[in-house]
Amino acid sequence: MSEELICITCPLGCRLSVDRQPDGGLAVTGNRCPRGVKYANEELLAPRRVVSATAAVEGGAACSGNPGGLCAVSRLPVRSSAAYPKQGVPELLEAIYALRVSLPVSRGDVLIKDFKGSGVDVIATRTLKRVE
Amino acid sequence: MKDLTFDSVVIGGGAAGMAAALELDRAGFSCAIVEREEALGGILTQCIHNGFGLIEFNEELSGPEFAEKIEERLAGTGITSFTGATVMELDASGDIKTLYCYTGAHGVMRLSARVVVLAMGCRERNRGNIRIPGDRPAGVYTAGLAQRLVNIEGFVPGKDVVIIGSGDIGLIMARRMSWIGCKVHAVVEILPYPSGLTRNIVQCLHDFGIPLYLSHLTTNIVGRERVEGVEITPIENGATRYDKAFTIPCDTVLLSVGLVPENELSKMAGVELNPMTNGPVADSMLMTNVPGVFACGNVLHVHDLVDYVVEEARRAGAHAARWLKGERPKAEARVKAGPNVRYCAPSRVDLHAANKLYMRTLIVKNDATLEVKVNNRVVKSVKKNHIQPSEMIAVELGPKDLEFAVGAPDPVVELSIS
Structure with a gap:
């Protein structure tokens, strides 16, 4: 039985039909270019996603703007340093939500190193200072 | 002061x-x-x-x-x-x-x-802009406001969500709300095609099994104090089928319109x-x-x-x-949006310089042609693999493309798509 897939490599959005072969390979039709085959293979055999979320900061309010200014920043945006296996995303999110990041923090700081031996880190995506 | x-x-x-x-x-x-x-x-x-x-x-x-x-x-x-x-x-x-x-x-x-x-x-754009009938309960947010609440201020605006409009911010929020443990029950779009990018339809809706109701009108927001549900009605062949309306229970509505x-x-x-x-x-x-x-x-x-x-x-x-x-600029020409073009920006080009224009089309099409006419004479024709209203198209026009306009009274550059 074929599986239906929309290729998202470019805006054309080819509708792919994929059949799993006895040898484990995939037979792809409906693609207008070779990137469709690559996409189908990645998406069906080892799908990955970049995960972006926010983490709690220790001590609450933080701001990268005016010192002493009104500020309601209370979450630190973070993301995975690379795409992470899709089925493990809920586990990765749980680890991110369990973080309590102490300030200051700089963009690019590694908050979780090599999650579950995947080679993927969780990094801060914003610089936040401590507000006294 | x-x-x-x-x-x-x-x-x-x-x-x-x-x-x-x-x-x-x-x-x-x-x-x-x-x-x-x-x-x-x-x-x-x-x-x-x-x-x-x-x-x-x-x-x-x-x-x-x-x-x-x-x-x-x-x-x-x-x-x-x-x-x-x-x-x-x-x-x-x-x-x-x-x-x-x-x-x-x-x-x-x-x-x-x-x-x-x-x-x-x-x-x-907010609820007033699209005139959704119904009660005025708490729990109706624009998608961007919800995004700010969640991502910067750390509030979760609700648990059971329906998103009205399939703009990219709404799709991105469907994934974000799912990732913080909310249940997104539906995305409702009045048009027959989604207004967001395919990439976001796949990664923000399909990944989470969120249904996308195309050609569906939101006909009521139900709830006195807090949102209790959204009534949606299919549009078939241009007719609003009130007989087929149904209600999706939820406590939060996000608008991405x-x-x-x-x-x-x-x-x-x-x-x-x-x-x-x-x-x-x-x-x-x-x-x-x-x-x-x-x-x-x-x-x-x-x-x-x-x-x-x-x-x-x-x-x-x-x-x-x-x-x-x-x-x-020594001399300019007026830019006109021709057939199938919603708008071009800016509205004038400099006849003696390199110009860059951004435009949006009104249609969804594969293998389309973008045509540039100067005073009704075709000076440039560009093939486009795929065009759709949600994707901006860039056009570059230089002095060579515009030479017919030099010296003409009130020259017009018309961009069209077919």
């Missing part, structure tokens, strides 16, 4: 404002950015998802990263940034423009400049707006009808990529610097 004078003032400290200011500074003009938020970066600071910067930085970044990388370019320049400062009044009637700002740090502040760059961005350039200050300054874009009518220098007032980014027209915003803003800043040096 604090009273300061600069060569130029940029209103808005998002990607557009920063990029325009950098060009003015580079050309040797003093420049101040006025930003109402406490930090620079604009809307990017709440767009924590990935996908920004492929053109500008050649890598995929989240919004806050993109904003910070642009902001870092301000270091070591002469640019003055006023954050937490809201421009309340813009008087652009004279050679010297005056801005009155409210600030936490300095009280009321007056800024004077020969050039003002409008870079205020856009805001979301389009963006409108924020031009209150522009109007105050006498800037003429284009009803198709809701942004200023701009000439080939990205200058409005008010001399010395320029516009760029989402306040000019709503873009789909911040990379394009930065590119356009850089041109606006560079043009503003040239204008300050006394340069003016």
Whole structure:
């Protein structure tokens, strides 16, 4: 039985039909270019996603703007340093939500190193200072 | 009252404002950015998802990263940034423009400049704009407001969500809400096709099994104190099938029904707006009808990529610097949106310079042709693999393309798609 897939490599959005072969390979039709085959293979055999979320900061309010200014920043945006296996995303999110990041923090700081031996880190995506 | 004078003032400290200011500074003009938020970066600071910067930085970044990388370019320049400062009044009637700002740090502040760059961005259309009938309970948010609450302030606006409109912010929020443990029950779209990118349909809806109801109208929001459900009605062959209406229970409604350039200050300054874009009518220098007032980014027209915003803003800043040096276009042609084109920005091209135009189409089509006519003569024809209204199309027109317009009375450049 074929599986239906929309290729998202470019805006054309080819509708792919994929059949799993006895040898484990995939037979792809409906693609207008070779990137469709690559996409189908990645998406069906080892799908990955970049995960972006926010983490709690220790001590609450933080701001990268005016010192002493009104500020309601209370979450630190973070993301995975690379795409992470899709089925493990809920586990990765749980680890991110369990973080309590102490300030200051700089963009690019590694908050979780090599999650579950995947080679993927969780990094801060914003610089936040401590507000006294 | 604090009273300061600069060569130029940029209103808005998002990607557009920063990029325009950098060009003015580079050309040797003093420049101040006025930003109402406490930090620079604009809307990017709440767009924590990935996908920004492929053109500008050649890598995929989240919004806050993109904003910070642009902001870092301000270091070591002469640019003055006023954050937490809201421009309340813009008087652009004279050679010297005056801005009155409210600030936490300095009280009321007056800024004077020969050039003002409008870079205020856009805001979301809300329930009033699309007239959804029903009660007025708590729990109805625009998608961008929910995004700010979740990503910056750390509030979860509800548990069971229905999203009205399939714009990209709504799709991104469908994934975000799912990832914080909410249940997104549906995305409802009045049109027969989604208005967001396919990529977001796949990764933000399909990944979570969220149904997308195309050709469905929201006919009621139910609930007295808090949202209790949304009634949606299918549209079949142009008829609203009230007999087939059904209600999806939920406690939260997010609206992702389009963006409108924020031009209150522009109007105050006498800037003429284009009803198709809701942004200023701009000439080939990205200058409005008010001399010395320029516009760029989402306040000019709503873009789909911040990379394009930065590119356009850089041109606006560079043009503003040239204008300050006394340069003016020698001859311009009017740009007209022809068949299947919703709008083009800017509204004029310089016959003797390289021009870049952004446009949006009205149709979805594969293997389309973009045609440029100068005074009814075809001068350029470009093949496009795929076009759709949600994706902006860029066109470059140089002196060679425009030579037929030179010397002609009231020359017109018409862009059309077939």
